[in-house]
Amino acid sequence: MLVGVDGAGKSTAARRLANELTASGTPARYFENAGGRPIIDALAHRLGRRDGRHLLGNRGYLGVEVTIRWLAITRAVTLSTLTRRVAVMDRYTYCQYAIMRARGDSRPTRRPTDDQDLWEAIDTSGGHGRGFNRSDPQTGGHAERLVRLLYAPFPKPDATFYLAVPPEKAARRVQARGRDVEDPIYLAAFAAAYHTLPEFPGFTVIDASGNAEELLATIQSHRCPLND
Secondary structure, three states, X not given: OEEOOOOOOHHHHHHHHHHHHHHOOOOEEEEEOOOOHHHHHHHHHHOOOOOHHHHHHHHHHHHHHHHHHHHHHHHXXXXXXXXXXXXXXXXXXHHHHHHHHHHOOOOOXXXXXXXXXXXXHOOOOOOOOOOOOOOOOOOOOHHHHHHHHHHOOOOOOOOOEEEEOOHHHHHHHHHHHOOOOOOHHHHHHHHHHHHHOOOHHXXXXXXXXXXXXXXXXXXXXXXXXXXX
């Protein structure tokens, strides 16, 4: 399982990892568990709207995004189980929780008492939403708790790698793809949101600021159940 902000290199690394595992005798398959933003935004542009959130509204967009990701993960889990292949996933449930916290989709319940400077420094979303969510760092806000109930049946990954990369570098990578752009301020909030997830201490954090070959080598150097 590979997670991280946009531009961290998740897709490239996940595809290569699936290929390497298969070549080494462990049948694997790559799955992209995206929330459908490019498709929704493209539809919005055709209809003369700024983006998907402008078209559907905050709640409508969140509902569609959560549903698309649920369908993607369900497909990945089902196919990998039926074919007995290792599922190398690009994004997972954790990505949805983090993006909701970064955008402020969950109604705040209380302000955390630690890491205060970090919360203050990124108290903005760069126009992507209402700002960084100040919900309970363990459970999130009401919307996140509902989404966690919906996603609860999904299995816990055998290994989760968080690809860490500076927001400015991630933004340049996204721009280089030529499909969309990301605000470094929002990416900083997104990265910080990952760190507030209760699952984060169980992630293996990897420096993803190097090239694709270096990133894949670093991932492969970590012993995990896939190698056993």
